[in-house]
Amino acid sequence: MGRIAGWLALVGLGALCGSWYGSVVSATLIAGLLASVAVGALCEWTLPAPGSMLGGALVSLLATFIPVWLFFLPALAFEAGVGLGAIVPTAGSVGMKDSLAKDSRLLLDLLPAFFWLIPAITDLILFRGLTQRYALLTLLTSALAQGGGLACARLAEAKERVWQIEDTGRYQIRQLRGRINDLDEERAQATRMAHLSERTRIARDIHDNVGHQLTRAIVQIQAGRVVAQSKGDQSAEQLLDSVGKTLDEAMTTIRRSVHDLEDEGTDFASQMQEASSEASTGRLQVDLNNGIEAAPAPVCRCLATIVREALTNTVRHSSAKSAQVILRDLPAFWQMVVQDDGGIQQSQPDSSHLKKPELHRGMGLADMEARARALGGTANSGPNQQGWKVFVSLPKEPWFYHTPAEHEEGRKVMA
Structure with missing residues (x-):
């Protein structure tokens, strides 16, 4: 807006000076004004x-040839300066001297920017007095x-570069x-994951070390009770019975803590994602729809x-x-469905004499059934x-409604 203003x-000042010089607003002056406005608008439209x-x-x-148009030369020179500022960076941004030396057409393109010198110098030489x-x-x-026009063009170019730098900076940010x-x-x-792994390691260490030591102590206490009972030493038998109950309670507490640590250290979603992605790396595309947020560690291992x-x-x-792969968390069950879209490939040499083809169940299917x-x-x-469809249903009751002893028995069966 500043450049156009x-x-x-300059156009208005030229018109005023021209009217004052001729003491009248002539048609020639108006024609020069309109011509200056037209070429200025055309230059702005076609730049660069x-x-x-x-x-x-x-x-x-x-x-x-029209002396009164001399007063519009500043406006024409201003627009020529704007054209210089717009054309020179575009044509010779790598190096002005190299561009001028290698591209002679650039000189021809820049030459019209200095045509305003011709009428000004001509009038300066030919006329004397006030006209000179x-x-x-x-x-x-x-x-x-x-x-001034060249400075305005360079300023507009600098602003555009600043805007580009700001946009690039915002994008990078x-x-x-x-x-x-x-x-x-x-x-x-x-x-x-590190926290979960550490909890699992602690649970494993407690199970492998403290659990085995307590189990050995319980067995020794039970053996001592049998010996005291055979000898008729009731006081020793009662003492060993009391110590045995204390060890049983300690063992139950440790088992419950180990199971809690193991469950908390199991990331159900990650294990399901890992189990599903192992097959999806090949030609099979696997879609996992997991509706279970968390489950006990044995259930997680079984389903995975x-x-x-x-x-x-x-x-x-x-x-x-x-x-x-669809996983559902129902009020009383955990359910899993694995459904594919391919037929079964079976190699049967000659099945024409069979009334109905039989599906041979391998060790993999038997293992899935056994784990469930x-x-x-x-x-x-x-x-x-x-x-082919695989459907698995696991009850929640053993994990939420049984006593600690029954809960542990279920753990032993799963192991």
Whole structure:
């Protein structure tokens, strides 16, 4: 807006000086005014094209033959300076001297920017008196106006570069913030996994060390009770019985703590994701829909193992391209469904004499059923629609409603 305002001010000043010089607003002056406005608007519209200054150069040449147009030379020179500032960086941004030496066309493109000198110098030479003074003033004013136009163009270019730098800086800041957020999430996840791993290690150490020592002490106490009972030493038998009950309570407390640590140290979602992603790295695409937030460690291991086995069977024995793993957390059960979209590939030399093809159940299916039964649940598998389906249901009752002793018995069966 400042550049356009300056140019309009020069055009208006030229019109005032022209009317004062001729003592009347003539049609020739109005024609010069309209021509100056037209070529200025054309130059602004076509910048930074090399031919944008040709209109101003033509009006400048006409001012040689129309003396009253001499007063519009500052406005034309201003627009020529703007054209210089817009064309020179575009054509010779690598190096002005190299561009001028290698590209002769650049000189031809820049030459019209100085055509305003022709009428100004011509009037300065040909005329004397007041007209010569006007020509000299116009020459100096036009030179200053061209410098001002060049400065305005360079200032606009500098502002544009500043805006580009600011935009680039904001974009980089957004990228860095996004990266920082990703790193924070990765760090939090790594810290959480380290905590879970440490809890699992502590539970394993307590089970392997303190649990075995307490078990040995309980066995020794029970043996001492038998010896005291055989000898008829009732006082020793009562003492050993009391110590045995204390050790049993301690053993129950340690087992409960170990199980709690093991459950808290198990990341159910991560194990399900890991079990599903192992098969999805090949030709099989696996879609995991996990509706279970947390489950006891044995349940987590059981379901993860069954998922691996089911997806491995899908890859080996079917032509499935995709499979879906669905986990549901129901009020009384944990349920899992593994469904693929491929038929069964069976190599049967000659099945024409068979009335109905039989599906041979291998060790993998038997192992899945055995693992589910160890937790009091069921596992069924077979053809379903266009693929193979594995359905597993595990009850929650052993983990929430049994006594600690029954709970531990279930743990021993699962191990």
